[in-house]
Amino acid sequence: MKNIINYFSFLLVFSLIGCSQKSSTKEEKVLKLGVVPSSNSEKLVDDLSPFAKALGDKLGMKVEVFTASSYIGVIEGIGSGSVDFGLVPPFSAVLSNKQSNTKNLLVGRSTSGKPGYFAEVFVRKDSNIKSLADLKGKKIAFVDPSSASGYIYAGAMLKDAGIDLDKDIQYQFSGGHDKSLQLLLNKDVDAVASYENVIRKYTKEFPTLKEDVTPIAKSELIPGVTVVASNNLDEETQKKIKQALLDIQNDKETIQILTNLFSITGFEEPNNDAYKAIVRISEK
Numbered sequence: 001m002k003n004i005i006n007y008f009s010f011l012l013v014f015s016l017i018g019c020s021q022k023s024s025t026k027e028e029k030v031l032k033l034g035v036v037p038s039s040n041s042e043k044l045v046d047d048l049s050p051f052a053k054a055l056g057d058k059l060g061m062k063v064e065v066f067t068a069s070s071y072i073g074v075i076e077g078i079g080s081g082s083v084d085f086g087l088v089p090p091f092s093a094v095l096s097n098k099q100s101n102t103k104n105l106l107v108g109r110s111t112s113g114k115p116g117y118f119a120e121v122f123v124r125k126d127s128n129i130k131s132l133a134d135l136k137g138k139k140i141a142f143v144d145p146s147s148a149s150g151y152i153y154a155g156a157m158l159k160d161a162g163i164d165l166d167k168d169i170q171y172q173f174s175g176g177h178d179k180s181l182q183l184l185l186n187k188d189v190d191a192v193a194s195y196e197n198v199i200r201k202y203t204k205e206f207p208t209l210k211e212d213v214t215p216i217a218k219s220e221l222i223p224g225v226t227v228v229a230s231n232n233l234d235e236e237t238q239k240k241i242k243q244a245l246l247d248i249q250n251d252k253e254t255i256q257i258l259t260n261l262f263s264i265t266g267f268e269e270p271n272n273d274a275y276k277a278i279v280r281i282s283e284k
Contacts, residue, residue, distance in 0.1 A: 032065075033083070044261070058248065081232030085233060094275055107274075115268055117224060123214065127190060131216060141183045181209065
């Protein structure tokens with residue numbers, strides 16, 4: 001994990017060369033909001049449409065939702081300017097800040113009221129796995145190499161427990177928190193890395209989740225989902241987006257959409273020191 005930031009920075013440089021060659025012709029002012037995939041992308045865009053409409057009404061311009069098949073795809077879009085701003089996990093924010101000089105506008109408050117959330121490692125209740133040390137020799141599903149809860153922090157916890165990720169376990173990247181849960185329920189893996197409220201989030205899709213799955217370890221606080229603005233977006237529009245989101249958090253119906261999808265209950269100013277901790281964790 002020590003070179004993960006440099007690795008993704010290289011990928012972003014390579015990808016942004018291609019992205020920057022896109023046409024700049026615009027028929028009307030449309031803001032593109034990027035979100036990382038956490039479930040079926042088409043459904044995610046549909047679920048966010050009422051939020052985008054409410055945000056657009058406050059801004060006085062249309063807001064369209066964009067997602068990609070991977071975390072890196074959304075970061076590329078924000079870096080190139082083809083996506084104006086995004087709701088992204090903290091590690092993705094760190095990557096885009098470093099490589100594309102993006103700006104963190106706000107950080108989301110979780111259902112606990114804190115400006116962040118926790119990573120957890122989950123196992124089936126019918127397994128004999130009671131601690132991280134018990135995962136030696138087991139199969140684990142991570143979400144994505146740039147997922148804070150789904151890989152970065154969970155991987156660091158495993159290392160702290162004396163587990164070598166390359167030698168002591170078999171692991172795979174599922175591509176989504178829901179996909180990891182499916183692998184666990186199907187007994188294709190012995191454990192998964194995800195975030196603290198994942199069971200509540202996906203109980204509808206997996207009705208037996210509460211009865212079948214339990215956490216065995218919890219990380220330190222991770223900075224919350226971050227509102228990141230492209231360096232290509234003018235400062236005035238950035239300020240308008242920031243204020244509109246602060247206003248929207250008082251609209252219970254609209255903010256509930258973000259709570260249901262990302263466990264966001266409101267927004268506050270980001271603490272830049274908290275993001276330095278992500279770099280420290282990723283370098284373990």
